[in-house]
Amino acid sequence: MNIMKIKQIIGSAMLVVIALGHASVTFALSADGEIPAPALPAGCEQLTVPAGNVVAFQVYAVGVQVYRWNGSSWGFVGPEANLFASPNYRGLIGTHYGGPTWESNTGSLVISSATTAVPCTPDATAIPWLRLTAVSSSGPGVFDGVTYIQRVNTVGGIRPAADGEVVGQEAKIPYTTEYYFYKQAN
Numbered sequence: 491m492n493i494m495k496i497k498q499i500i501g502s503a504m505l506v507v508i509a510l511g512h513a514s515v516t517f518a519l520s521a522d523g524e525i526p527a528p529a530l531p532a533g534c535e536q537l538t539v540p541a542g543n544v545v546a547f548q549v550y551a552v553g554v555q556v557y558r559w560n561g562s563s564w565g566f567v568g569p570e571a572n573l574f575a576s577p578n579y580r581g582l583i584g585t586h587y588g589g590p591t592w593e594s595n596t597g598s599l600v601i602s603s604a605t606t607a608v609p610c611t612p613d614a615t616a617i618p619w620l621r622l623t624a625v626s627s628s629g630p631g632v633f634d635g636v637t638y639i640q641r642v643n644t645v646g647g648i649r650p651a652a653d654g655e656v657v658g659q660e661a662k663i664p665y666t667t668e669y670y671f672y673k674q675a676n
Contacts, residue, residue, distance in 0.1 A: 544672060
């Protein structure tokens with residue numbers, strides 16, 4: 491084997507090692523290859539997902555919570571967010587919008603109902619943490635078969651404190667969060 495071929499093989503092997511190391515950090519995989527469930531603060535035990543479900547996927551969201559002024563209060567309209575594979579908001583994998591719906595770039599989606607939300611508010615300056623139950627999901631992709639969704643580690647997104655100026659006025663309040671998606675254990 492010539493020296494150029496050996497260098498190419500070593501270079502390729504190093505890229506694979508770097509990529510694998512990056513994936514384990516990016517997706518926070520545990521030693522057994524599963525993504526651990528998020529740590530819940532005291533008082534948020536109600537967000538625990540029922541036994542028989544495991545974390546299948548975790549994403550990091552950055553976007554806005556949209557509110558509309560009705561003349562006497564700000565009503566929640568829905569989220570508008572991008573979903574990323576890494577905590578530094580790289581690797582766009584999909585979007586999150588009203589429904590609430592999460593849709594991957596591959597076309598899979600999961601929809602929950604706001605009526606299934608179980609909230610917890612560990613930070614009064616941010617939107618609540620939630621556990622939601624999926625009401626439908628489809629594939630192909632990461633969101634197919636999702637049973638539960640947790641919204642944790644929220645920053646921002648709370649409705650405006652000041653009154654609106656005109657009926658129908660919208661306010662888009664920036665927020666970030668992490669979403670954990672659960673599926674039935676095999």
